[in-house]
Amino acid sequence: MQFDSFSDFLAMGGYGFYIWLAYGLTYGLLVGLAGYCFWELKAFHQNFRQKLARAQRVKQYQETEHP
């Protein structure tokens, strides 16, 4: 352990701003990227399910008789 207290840890010997800026940007971007990747897959699933349901409805409509 390199630090005596938690506030010591946050201060980082006076360079806290730069270090936490770097770590904040890194993890902000990584979380954003991962979130985007998950969202893409989820959006596809939703879209796909809607398309399937629509195709089903069209088929059902065509199969029933329309006087």
Place this chain on the structure above:
Amino acid sequence: MFKWLHPLAKPETLYRFCGHLFPWLMLSALTILLVGNVWGLVFAPQDYQQFDTVRIMYIHVPSALLSMSTYTMMAIAAFIALVWQVKVAQWSVLAIAPIGAVFTAISLLTGMAWGKPMWGTWWEWDARLTSQLILLFLYLGVIALYGAFSDRQTGGKVASLLAVIGVVNVPIIHFSVEWWHTLHQGASIMKFDTPSVHPSMLWPLLISLLGFYLLMLALVCLRLRTAILEHEQHRPWVRATLGGH
């Protein structure tokens, strides 16, 4: 090896393969990244010249190395797509590009946050920084070129071409610190004799690097799965896998 590799050119097999791999990659990436970064932030010693700012190294160096190896990976996929016309290789180029772009942006931003206290400036137009910025533009160029064509196949081909040509920038980035006078320090790990980083800093650095690597592979798996589904959505196997009925 090719006997093992060849089935993965089939989209359905690759989709399932990535699906099996993803949770393990993601879980190990997060665990290893946590260990590496906490070690670097809390337990690793200060540098005698750079004091605590050296702790930025545990994200800066991995992201910079990743930006280059991800680009190389993308260029290899692009080459395979162009020469052997492998569909999934084509799709992986576009699956990889945004991930590489984010790692490049991270390396630039963390470098700026490190440069300001140590060099006295956020940015300097020197060889290492400029060539790394060009790498970011290459990634963005690949994404933009693909999007610029209404025909996905043409777009994919042109984007792959740029990815292959742009790989020339990777050795330029690596050797830029030797070829030109630059603010940036020389290589410490990626050189032929033993690394010049003390083990107390080298271990957390290598662990963080492994964590970044696994995270990149996990995200590539995830995006490749989405890409395969999107391109293959009219095939029966997708309906059988996702439809359920």
